[in-house]
Amino acid sequence: MTENSSLHIPRPSARPGDEPDFSYLALSEAGAVRYPDPCTPAKDIEHLAGDLVRVLDDDGVAQGEWAPEIEPAQLLEALRLMLLTRQLDDRMHRMQRQGKISFYMQSIGEEAISVGQGMVFKPTDMMFPSYRNQALFIQRGTDIVDLMCQCLSNTRDMCKGRQMPIMYHDRKANMFSISGNLATQYPHAVGWAMASAIKGEDHVSSAWIGDGSTAEADFHYALTFAAVYQPPVILNVVNNQWAISTFQGFAGGQRRPFAARGQGLGIPGVRVDGNDLLAVYAVTRWAVERARNCGGPTLIEHVTYRGGAHSTSDDPSRYRPKDEWSAFPLGDPVKRLKQHLIKSGHWSDEQHEALNQELKETVTAAWKEAISYGTMNDAPSLDVRSMFDDVYKEVPERLKRQRQQLLDIKGAKS
């Protein structure tokens, strides 16, 4: 029945045992792409969806018209946040392995996106993150103790024990609640920006989605609404080359870049080197300026690589070459920013090592504090009665009765 099948089955460039092969990635030279005025009509800048905006060259020198003006102190702070995120990820990954938390997702290799973009948005702008934006929380001021407490489902967990690890939110930081259901945040961000426009405010919103998740209908609803109503929203696709075991070709990435997804609707798309903090910052600033000054959405594709496993439940050596990340042509965002700062005379290997050590200790101290608020197995524990809160604004009678039933059963048992 299928011997004569002509169905196209996308195949990644390399599987376990193969040489990594990124020849499929279209790259531009650092500095090669011109910087258009942010209010340029979408139809005149269509090439930005296929080019790759890059600022840092192989030697770590900032090149071309997109090179942003950023104070070295700001870049040093960005480096610190990226390193802190990596230390946090390392720690939490190990804590999952030791059974202290049930699950974790690292963001190794993608830190420049959250940090570089976070530097552009204002506190009053609203963020709709995915589960790999931990650095954006940190950048916007969420205490890493709070992130840890969420993963521990303990008495200081902002989700009150209701969500799996990494499904954070931070109301004060305007960080929306992360959903386990992929892509749902995309239309939310568009709606939030629509309300901003309706109210005549100049706040923008932004959402993040993975390459794989762009296949979901919610992604396409969001683009349509963004194109129709032109709200001030920055839509990001984090193309880290892989979903779980399927590469970006299974989301249509073999035909056209993700940045071009909006072009049929007239939404400008920009493809950026997601491992180049300067480029990410510059492109985001461009898009925010466009949103605030001339209105309308921008779709940004960040080209990056998922440096770690999909999650602690995953073993990527089953479906991709072990050393694929080291062959990734855009390198490691931390190393690249470090190289730039050393090159420009603001940083040294020794300082880097010392900072890393200091952050490691920061994370250790934070973990100690976090577990003092309880762990999955050790007191203090959340009050089980709280399980029935927040289903509705007020606890309905039915739920009050069920809560009592549970207490009776637990009481009878102990």
Add this chain to the structure above:
Amino acid sequence: MSQMTMIQAINSALDVMLDKDPTVILLGEDIGYFGGVFRCTDGLQKKYGEHRVIDAPIAEGGIIGSAIGIGVNGLRPVAEIQFADYIYPGLDQIISELARLRYRSGGDYFSPVTVRTPCGGGIRGGQTHSQSPEALFTHLSGINTVMPSNPYDAKGLLISAIESDDPVVFFEPKRIYNGPFDGDPDKPALAWSSHPGGDVPEGYYSIPLGEAAVVEEGDDLSIITYGTMVHVAQAAVKKAGISADIIDVRSLVPLDVETLKQSVEKTGRCLVAHEASKFGGYGAELTATVQEECFWHLQAPIERVTGWETPYPHAFEWDYFPGQDRILAGIRNVLEAV
């Protein structure tokens, strides 16, 4: 016969059907090269090729919608939705299209899609990896709904589901993928080799949809349940030291009313248990059916033991899960009522 886990039994059912029927096609996220996040399709792409065991984009509505089209064009698709919690983007395709295609076309069109999906809690999955949404599907006309409780049933029922020209939503309770689970998370995990349902023939066999299984026979009351809760009920009955009929519904739609009726007419007392929340849950249908069929035989109100009417919380997984204590309390209510 050989020993199989539920994962192996499901894999074996798919293997048997891919081999037997060249029109069978598998479609789902991560099911091909990788073999599925729970490994239910492990090795099948290698054996049957990329054109029969097909990796899909992350789009549940797309998976179910295109499966319908594949089925209309003469193939027999088995779609996997990675978690039941992620089936909702495909709901419109299931409710408005899959369930009603035959009816709305006056019987001229149909699509024999099977949708497999892991459900239920007990794996620390929080509110997005623990749900039991079967009632959303049992409410539909035009679709059948199945949930096995052991490897033997899983294989036989899945083969029937695939062979059926009517669409089936096939729920796989993931907590019992690797072994039976009696509701006590502190006990060491059991293997399927310790359970008679772990004996599974290698080759083809089928279990017809619409037949409940009487797992245990007794006189004090009838416990009607399915999925993971079958094992929890068995443990609770043992603990209570009573004698009960335990009925594993298996096929939620079509429902084997006759088996329920015979049992409750005999015992006169009935408890219904499921993991999903109570209000509007499938237990309401079971309760109403027993009431309609056996009212004059009932000696006590029918008791329902279910999950609470909240989303499934991560921290309080075992307070949410309707474990042995809750079933024991329910049994007491049913037996003590005059």
